Amino acid sequence: MGVVDLGVESATLPGGVQVDLAVIRHPGASAIVALYPDLNVAMLRQYRHAIGGWMWEVPAGCRNAGEDALECARRELGEEAGVAAARWDHLGSIITIPSFCDERIELYLARELSAGAGTLDHDEVIAVSRVPFEETFAMIRRGDIVDAKTIVALYRAREFVELERRG
Numbered sequence: 001m002g003v004v005d006l007g008v009e010s011a012t013l014p015g016g017v018q019v020d021l022a023v024i025r026h027p028g029a030s031a032i033v034a035l036y037p038d039l040n041v042a043m044l045r046q047y048r049h050a051i052g053g054w055m056w057e058v059p060a061g062c063r064n065a066g067e068d069a070l071e072c073a074r075r076e077l078g079e080e081a082g083v084a085a086a087r088w089d090h091l092g093s094i095i096t097i098p099s100f101c102d103e104r105i106e107l108y109l110a111r112e113l114s115a116g117a118g119t120l121d122h123d124e125v126i127a128v129s130r131v132p133f134e135e136t137f138a139m140i141r142r143g144d145i146v147d148a149k150t151i152v153a154l155y156r157a158r159e160f161v162e163l164e165r166r167g
Contacts, residue, residue: 026103082118085110
């Protein structure tokens with residue numbers, strides 16, 4: 001399988017109806033909210049050909065064969081944002097398009113950040129910025145951030161940090 005596997009599968013639905021369905025099989029992915037002590041977040045401005053333009057996103061990427069979700073998160077944070085983290089908290093997972101794709105993205109909060117190795121893939125066009133954590137929510141409200149994984153990851157990270165502060 002490449003990044004994804006597209007095919008048509010025959011299925012029997014719970015009601016007994018048999019159908020042929022287009023299905024995309026995906027290896028899974030990880031997405032990371034990298035939070036600095038000053039409450040800035042590592043955000044990417046990434047060119048996405050499929051939508052014809054630039055998007056604000058958290059670092060994220062597909063799992064390699066044999067790679068677990070946390071290994072993927074560590075690798076992607078380093079490659080895309082040039083950041084390493086000593087502290088990792090799992091924020092849950094999301095399924096992106098359940099009508100025709102089995103992609104599951106594991107969400108992480110990364111803290112205790114330091115400089116890491118940043119080597120973009122040949123097809124990635126990315127600018128990294130530090131954005132105040134609270135500003136990301138204003139960006140969501142304004143429609144500047146429309147990427148679903150990024151929106152969910154930011155809200156889950158905010159909830160996690162707030163619960164942690166309350167003890």
